[in-house]
Amino acid sequence: MKRKHWIIGLIIIVVILIGGLLAGGLYFYQMAVVPGHKSFISNQTVIKKSDPLYHQKKWFQQVHKQHWTMKSATDDLKLVADYVPAQTKTNRTVLIAHGFMGNKESMGAYAYLFHRLGYNVLLPDARGQGHSQGDYIGYGWPDRLDDKKWIKKIIAATGQQSKIVMFGVSMGGATTMMTSGEKLPSQVKAFVEDCGYSGVKQEISYQAKEMYNLPSFPLVDVVSLITRVRAGYFFGSASSVQQLAHNKRPMLFIHGAKDTFVPTKMVYQNYKATKGPKQLWIVKGAQHAKSYATAPDAYRQHITKFLQRYVH
Template sequence: MKKSTWTLGVPLAAVAAGTIYLSNKLFNIAFKRVSQVPETSAEKQQYAQQYYDYVDWFRAIPKQTWYLHQGDATKQMVASYIPNPKTTTQTVIISHGYKGNRETMANFAKMFYDMGFNVLLPDDRGHGDSAGEYISFGWLDRLDYLDWIDQVIHEVGDSAKILLFGVSMGGATVEMLSGEHLPTQVKAIIADCGYSSIKQELVYLLDKQYHLPEYPIEPLVSTINRTRLGYYLGDVSSTEQLAKNTRPILFIHGSQDTYVPVSMAYENYRATKAPKQLWIVKDATHAESFWAHPQKYQQRVNHFLKTYFY
């Protein structure tokens, strides 16, 4: 009896150890910072020349470097601030995507700059020039954005009119930020292809990319995240924050998004009772809506701003 129990315990222990190892590996793949921006997806390679034209513009335009917690290597956050040559109180704060940085949002920076906005582009935790060993998928970043908002008000003045804008993880970041107590200067929000929750996004990608079940992987990854970053994945969501939102918000999502499914756009849209608009961009994949229809994208953004911001 003892022998059979022992022999049964050996493979079970091996399976458990293997599952823990796999979960830790997946956590590091998904949550650990990277030193370089990964290659874009194959379908977006067609926009490479346009993308680098925007990057060239971003690198050449006069700008300032702003900091949070300057001098503390473990907490220092970095952002680029581009003041519009035409004096204005209108300022957009742009939140970048997963494993990107402020430079990867150059196209949106130029769009809003040309529309007459001052532009602030932070590097989030674990990205670009900002500190952080791990990526928080917007949840801890939302706290930094409260400080960035305060810096904008200090720079521009109490008459500042602030727009929050983000794409992908950045979209989820401004959605999560929407549930916080925001200064009156924050007038509106635009969220492009943000996920409804970190947990739902992880479970979706576990299935689609790795063909792995939710259990026991997600609870183990969530526990690792609790140890490293201080919260379980199921404790936070865009939809719960959006339920507390009072600012007008425009949701944008590609109809063919297979990275953050378009169903999440509808979840996010239903979650908020604030004034809202939803634009599902036909045939666009993840974070492709601007690239596929740049003029239409700006027109739709401008229509929203004319309704709720200007």
């Protein structure tokens, strides 16, 4: 009888533990993957004159934009983007990818930079963010396939002689790296990534430790399983490093020396992984996604020299 009670007690404990893990997994899935307000992300939309990129952001608010739409590569979602043609007609276009819970408007300063360099600029809202449809954040993984479709749309609009650069910051940087590992049209000439993570599992595991002092196992694995069921991908599959191993095109890596959100050490893993021509710039004193604001002139110069070398 005692043995029977012991077995029943053990089963109850196991059920409670599994239930607790599942409840915790669902909570963190909501925090990490479901679009919505995030307390750890600034939602500031007012541009202050004290902002070192005030002029650039103001320009984007005021410039005329064309409205592009398309269906996502998966899930049949309506995706939207802003397109700003270059001042002088050109076949050079940059595709700009925004960060976690960002949108095309949050990338206005970068649009200004590339527009001043003579590029057409396309800024999509990633699935589940901005004005695009979707009920989950892809962290760059399903988005890489969407960006392949945006690239085809650029070529259709600007011609077979198109020269395309992809650029992204934070999650957008990871999206850029993940896209680089796909089979892409020859019109794609180069990539510029700023502070992208080495992989989704690595980044979420890091944040679990930093924000909640929780170990990666088993919670992150449970959230990953829930994400696979609800959003179609495992965290471990969404790897910048693995995708970069298939890339042979030129890539410029930028990362802030004081980045504690996507730790600076990740850029060295990314840089090592790519197989194409590459450059690395660590921006002294820059925190996460603040390299442009920290050193705007140097930022523009690094990107200009890189593109002059690889996009003719």
